[in-house]
Amino acid sequence: MAQIRHIAIQTQDEEATKRFYVENFGLKEVRKLDSPRTSGYFLTDGHINLAILRFKNDVVAGVERGTGWSGIHHIGFQVESLEETAAKLEQSGAAKPRDDINVALGLGAGGAPAGHGNVEVRYKGPDNVNFDISQTGWVGTPTSKSHVEERSTEAATS
Secondary structure: OEEEEEEEOOOOOOOHHHHHHHHOOOEEEEEEEOOEEEEEEEEEEEOOOOEEEEEEHHHHHHHOOOOOOOOEEEEEEEEOOHHHHHHHHHHOOOOOOOOHHHHHHHHOOOOOOOOOOOOOOEHHHHHHEEEEEEEEOOOOOOOOOHHHHHHHHHHHHH
């Protein structure tokens, strides 16, 4: 069964949004993001990765919203098999890969190889809800391959 492991919030002020969730809900910062495409933070409660994102161009944000939009942007499911899940989604006819965003992020076919961690393919499902699928999970979640590796590295350096 797929598990919800990621929720992404698009914001215009990643510092203030991060501070709100850390101070009011005790979430832990697990990574600061700053790339030519996106800045923000990954926060966690130990089970779900909450991404606080400020997109730097409309293609990465999704042209239907653009960089000026704020709110819940997408959710992410950790799956056992990318290939099996992609086949199910295609068969359903209700979900389509977001090729525009996948290309802009370097994901999916011709992009980042499976197993790199975090999002591996972005889709649009019913009701225009964007979602990610990942076989490796998200940093800060208990089943994330990168989470296990980070804990092993921390233990080795402690």
